[in-house]
Amino acid sequence: xxxxxxxxAQGLRHRYRGVLALDGxxxxxxxxxxxxxLGPNGAGKSTLAQVLGGVLAPTEGSIRWSxxxxxxxxxxxxxxxxxxxxxxxxxxxxxxxxLVVAGYGAGLRGEALHIRVAHVAQTLPESLRDSMQARLAMxxxxxxxxxxxxxxxxxxxxxxxxxxxxxxxxxxxxxxKVYDTLTELQAKGxxxxxxxxxxxxxxxxxxxxxxLSRGRVVYSGAPTEQTVADAIKSSYVGAAS
Ligand code: ATP
Numbered sequence: 190x191x192x193x194x195x196x197x198a199q200g201l202r203h204r205y206r207g208v209l210a211l212d213g214x215x216x217x218x219x220x221x222x223x224x225x226x227l228g229p230n231g232a233g234k235s236t237l238a239q240v241l242g243g244v245l246a247p248t249e250g251s252i253r254w255s256x257x258x259x260x261x262x263x264x265x266x267x268x269x270x271x272x273x274x275x276x277x278x279x280x281x282x283x284x285x286x287x288l289v290v291a292g293y294g295a296g297l298r299g300e301a302l303h304i305r306v307a308h309v310a311q312t313l314p315e316s317l318r319d320s321m322q323a324r325l326a327m328x329x330x331x332x333x334x335x336x337x338x339x340x341x342x343x344x345x346x347x348x349x350x351x352x353x354x355x356x357x358x359x360x361x362x363x364x365x366k367v368y369d370t371l372t373e374l375q376a377k378g379x380x381x382x383x384x385x386x387x388x389x390x391x392x393x394x395x396x397x398x399x400x401l402s403r404g405r406v407v408y409s410g411a412p413t414e415q416t417v418a419d420a421i422k423s424s425y426v427g428a429a430s
Contacts, residue, residue: 192219192220193220193255193256194217194218194219194220194253194255194256195218195219195220195254195255195267195268195269195348195349195380196216196217196218196241196252196253196254196269196349197216197217197218197252197253197256198214198215198216198217198240198241198247198250198251198252198253199215199250199251199252200213200214200215200249200250200251201213201214201215201216201237201240201247201249201250201252202214202247202248202249202250203233203236203240203245203247203248203249203404204248209404210233210236210404211233211236211237211240211247211250211404212233212403212404212405213250213404213405214233214237214250214401214404214405214406215406216237216241216399216406216409218241218349218380218382219380220348220378220380221375221378221379221380222375222380222381222396222397223371223372223375223380223381223383223394223395223396223397224380224381224382224383224395224396224397224398224399225382225383225384225385225388225391225392225394225395225397225398225399225412226238226382226383226384226385226399226401227384227385227386227388227391227392227398227399227400227401228386228400228401228402229386229402230386231403232401232402232403232404233401233403233404234353234354234384234385234386234401235274235353235354235384236404237384237401238271238273238351238352238353238382238384239271239273239353240252241269241271241351241382242269242270242271242351243267243269243271244271244273254267254269255267255268267348268345268346268347268348268349269347269348269349269350269351270342270343270345270347270349270350270351271342271350271351271352271353272335272338272339272341272342272350272351272352272353272355273353274353274354274357276334276335276337276338277338278326278329278334278337278338278341279326280325280326280327281325281326281327282325282326283321283322283323283324283325283326284313284317284320284321284322284324284326284329284337285306285310285321285322287326287337287341288306288309288310288321288340288341288344289302289306291341291342291344291345292305292306292344292345294344294345295344295345295346297344305344305346306344309340309343309344310340312336312339312340312343312370312373312374313336313337313340314336314366317329317333317336317337330363331358331359331363332359332360332362332363332364332366332367333363335355335359335363335367336366336367336370339352339355339367339370339371343374347379348378348379348380349379349380349381349382350371350374350379350380350381350382351382351383351384352371352381352382352383352384353384354384354385354386355367355368355371355383355385356368356385356387356390356391357386357387364390365390368390368393368394371383371394372394375394381394383395388417392412392417395412396411396412397409397410397411397412398410398411398412398416398417400416
C-alpha cells in the first residue's frame with residue numbers, strides 16, 4: 190500500500206469574489222518528497238500554498254492532512270508549516286526571539302523550547318547563529334530573512350514545509366543557500382513544497398512538478414528535460430528561467 194500522503198486534495202476550487210484562482214486542482218504530497226509548483230503571475234500558486242498550508246479554506250474541494258479532513262486553522266499538530274511570501278518576521282525582535290515566539294506558538298515551553306531553539310539554530314549559517322541574540326530581524330538582508338523564516342518554520346518540527354516564492358528578490362548565491370538548506374531538510378525526511386515563478390532552482394531539486402496556468406494544473410509529474418523545456422518555451426515558468 191502507498192504511504193499515506195501528508196496532504197492530499199481533490200477538486201480544489203477557490204474564488205475571490207469574481208476571480209476563480211484555483212479551478213479543480215488535485216495534488217498529493219508524499220512524506221519526504223520535494224515538490225515544485227510553478228507558474229506565471231496570477232496562476233494561483235500563492236492561493237494553492239495557502240490552501241495546502243491551512244490558512245485559507247478553499248471554496249470547494251476536499252483536503253486531507255495525514256488522512257484527516259482537518260478543520261483546525263493551525264496545522265502544527267499535523268506537522269505542516271507555511272513560510273509565506275514576504276517572510277513576515279517580527280522586525281523588532283531578534284532572530285532568537287522570532288524562533289522563541291514560533292516555538293511558543295507550537296506549544297513548547299521551558300527546557301523543551303530552549304532545546305528546540307538550539308537545535309533549529311544549527312540550520313542557520315554561522316554568521317547568523319553567532320549573532321542571533323543581538324540581531325534584529327529588521328536588520329537582515331532578504332536572503333537572511335528567508336533563512337530565518339525557514340528556521341522559524343522548523344520550530345514546529347514539521348513533516349512538511351511549504352514555501353511561497355523562497356527565491357523572490359534574492360541574489361543567486363542566497364538562493365543556492367536556501368535550496369541547500371531545503372535539500373538538507375529533505376535528507377532528514379521532511380517533505381518540501383516550493384511555489385516559485387522562477388523555475389531554475391526548483392526544477393533542479395524537485396522530484397515532482399506541478400505547472401499551473403490560470404488556476405489549472407497543465408502538467409504534473411517528474412521534472413523531465415522535455416517537460417521543463419516545454420514549460421519554459423510556453424512561458425509557464427517565467428522569462429527568467
Ligand atoms: P503571483 O506570483 O503574482 O502571486 P500567483 O500564481 O501566486 O501569482 P495568486 O496570488 O494565487 O497567483 O492569484 C491567483 C488569482 O487570484 C489572481 O488573478 C489574483 O489577482 C487573484 N487574487 C489573489 N488574491 C486575491 C485576493 N485576496 N482578492 C482578490 N483576488 C485575489
